[in-house]
Amino acid sequence: GNLPAGRSMRALVDRFGLPVRRLALIELFGWSFLLGPVGIDEGETPSARLDLLLGGAKLLQGLGVSPRAAVLSGGRMEDRGRSERVDTSLLEGDQIAARAAEAGINAEHKGILIESCRGDDIVIAPEGISGNLIFRTLMLLCGAQSYGAPVITERMDWIFIDSSRARSGFDGPVMLAGALAGMRGAGRY
Incomplete structure (x- = not known):
């Protein structure tokens, strides 16, 4: 939380040669969920967002949760044909949800209806800019609690929790790192 995320994430990419995928663990009025992508330069492709969804599902399955995932896009389903950008976003949302379902994950494409994700x-946001805006809105305007954003990867031996520079303390990210270390020790992460 003390360094710019771009610099930290580039250092991880350079050190481990892995794509950076992170999901923020957020709690809002008793509802906890993983949100991603949260970096403005993350989740640019449907495959990157699918990898994020599947990585988050694996993490939650390690906790004994059968995850339910929501995929967001840039419009309502009936908005197809209004603009090429909306059409592309809706098509990508359909594809991500279908591929997640093929992998055995309960996933639903919900279009732009973020309120239906409760x-x-x-x-999963349509891309990193939207994800970052959702994160900042929840944290800084709605009072949500963030426990940090673990880097989701199978090939990194370290546990890395990114946290927002806008936070006042680091109890949540430290607790999340400890929980992930315990899961890793038990072979569940």
Whole structure:
């Protein structure tokens, strides 16, 4: 939380040669969920967002949760044909949800209806800019609690929790790192 995320994430990429995928663990009025992508330069492709969803599902399954995922896009389903950008976003949302379902994950494409995501365990934004705006809105305007954003990867031996520079303390990220270390020790992460 003390360094710019771009610099920290580039250092991880340079050190481990892995794509950076992180999901923020957020709690809002008793509802906890993973949100991603949260970096403005993350989740640019449907495959990157699918990898994020599947990585988050694996993390939650290690906790004994059968995750339910929501995939967001740039319009309502009936908005197809209004603009090429909306059409592309809707098509990508359909594809991500379908591929997640093929992988055995309960995933639903919800279009732009973020309000219908309440109760879902994973929320995937249309890309990193939208994800970052959602994160900042929840944290800084709505009073949500963030426990940090673990880097989701199978090939890194370290546990890395990114946290927002806008936070006042680091109890949540430290607790999350400890929980992930315990899961890793038990072979569940």
